[in-house]
Amino acid sequence: MSELSQLSPQPLWDIFAKICSIPHPSYHEEALASHIMSWAKEQGFWHERDQVGNILIRKPATPGFENRKPVALQAHLDMVPQKNNDTVHDFTKDPIQPWVDGEWVKARGTTLGADNGIGMASALAVLADNSVEHGPLEVLLTMTEETGMAGAFGLQAGWLQADILINTDSEEEGEIYMGCAGGIDFTSTLPLTREALPAGYQTLKLTLKGLKGGHSGCDIHVGLGNANKLLSRFLFAHAAELDLRLIDFTGGTLRNAIPREAFATLAVATDKVDRLKSLAAGYLTTLQNELSLVEKNIAIVTEAVESSEQPLNAASRDAFIALLNSTPNGVIRNSDVMKGVVETSLNVGVVKFEGDEAVINSLVRSLIDSGKEYVVEMLTALGQLAGAKTLAKGSYPGWQPDATSPVMALVRETYEKLFDRTPNIQVIHAGLECGLFKKPYPEMDMVSIGPTITGPHSPDEQVHIASVGLYWQLLTALLKAIPAK
Missing domain, CATH: 3.30.70.360 (Alpha-Beta Plaits)
Incomplete structure (x- = not known):
């Protein structure tokens, strides 16, 4: 874990290291969920779990940002448990062992859980970092996404207050996802x-x-x-x-x-x-x-x-x-x-x-x-x-692309200002939870972003360190740029 503590931005990498230390494969997320709930209580944030185990945490707006549209940052709690044949590892008991290999963070013989652990860490880091400016903020962490999206299926109408949802489960920096496949x-x-x-x-x-x-x-x-x-x-x-x-x-x-x-x-x-x-x-x-x-x-x-x-x-x-x-x-x-x-x-x-x-x-x-x-x-x-x-x-269901999405346009504009290049607007051939969220929250404007992760769902999974920094810049700038209600 000491290797990750040397990386920037903090506290994102420290939080990700903590996530790695707590086993959380699908159907075994409870220890991680309990840790996050205890942490939210210690921080003084409003926090609650619903009937299927999803976590919702709220943080008030930064002073001067109270009139902005409320935003929910969303990630899933579970990871895919895959290991090499010669690796001795019990995903229900043993911590993931991340390490730095040049420009990448990998795990020793197993999946890393950057899918969606980096997204989860970024959402919690926004809560922890009072230097990040934002309007009314929610963090939604869903259960058992990787094996059937149980948390997204069980999400009830009226629980979230956000007008905008930013899904953090994408895996290519420089791409903005506005739709996904169903399955x-x-x-x-x-x-x-x-x-x-x-x-x-x-x-x-x-x-x-x-x-x-x-x-x-x-x-x-x-x-x-x-x-x-x-x-x-x-x-x-x-x-x-x-x-x-x-x-x-x-x-x-x-x-x-x-x-x-x-x-x-x-x-x-x-x-x-x-x-x-x-x-x-x-x-x-x-x-x-x-x-x-x-x-x-x-x-x-x-x-x-x-x-x-x-x-x-x-x-x-x-x-x-x-x-x-x-x-x-x-x-x-x-x-x-x-x-x-x-x-x-x-x-x-x-x-x-x-x-x-x-x-x-x-x-x-x-x-x-x-x-x-x-x-x-x-x-x-x-x-x-x-x-x-x-x-x-x-x-x-899939997530039907909306070419008129205001938040998609805002992400593109923010990205261009930050990095002086145009991001790709994409539809991903994977199951993001946004399609399911549209049922209880049909009017919610949604977008998905993330850092570069290669080899997800395999022991070759790795996350590009520099892309995490770029993703964090985009996420925090985007929160600051959210318009008024």
Whole structure:
């Protein structure tokens, strides 16, 4: 933590260091929420939690700014828990270990939680720093954004007093976000039938690992490998040829993180083990050729293991492999309206065997409702062909861009004055909570800004130190520039 204390601006980095020290993955935000509530009480701020656990803190206007439009700074409390395979870390108990690497802050072997910890730290820093001039101010911290936006779904009308909301969950300095994709979770559940393993078979684990992983929205267009899809591709090509007896398959840990690893436990006739290893080595060469620009560390490992579980029969094996291999993944369509922005995509995030069922969890995103509906219908049709049960749930709306937004225009004007350059006005292919906030607060003017964060939702996550300083300059200048009511 001492490294971060040397960075500017303060107290933003000190607050972020404290956030890192308190475990706060999705569904385990309570310790951090309790700390923030105690801190708000010590500072003498009005503070309250709602029925779903969201935190609201209010700070009076700086003297002379009482007539300005009230503003809410918003961030989410939770972080995505992802770690490298060789990292020993319990996200529910162990602190994140940030460190400075040149121009960046990273974490040791895990996600950093800059998404959305830097935004949260900036909002709390505004509360703590009395030199920041602002009108009536609220800070809204929401629960469990990363795994379904529970806090945003539960936000009630009439709680916030703000006319303007500044979301701090964007991840590119110099860009102003005025819209985002909506999403929906999709699950295919395929029944499995098992049979006894014949004599003369050896049990192996086939591991595909070393992929970078990343954010299933922001990184979906850059061609990263999806471990679930890459391993199913190999199995589809060779399961029948080698008479592979599939015992287990597991890959990915979160539906909104591009999976970095996948594992297949299988049995193969002893005289075909060498052939399996040879084909796996050849497939690795193929993937290294195909993905050489984006995946530098991809690896396929074959190792002997023991298993008491019976393998699938041939029909179940083929149905599962065919379903997973044919399930679409990645960009479905780019936007015609917003050039260079993905319109519709999906991420095959988590695959696992649960007893006698195979479960495939995907996250579908789209800027338009019809895009989500199209992909859901496609996945439903695939499930019908395979004999799987399908379920679409947890739909959340996108944030419709408003080209006439006064706060968006103010952010652009403020940015140009500060840095003598024009920021990019963007729509992000990720789920910001603003779309959900529009339901209880339809008249609230919203915008999203943030520093540069790369590799979110993966252990490669890092935040650019200089961009945090620029973001802080913009945020504090923007608060000072908010107009009168």
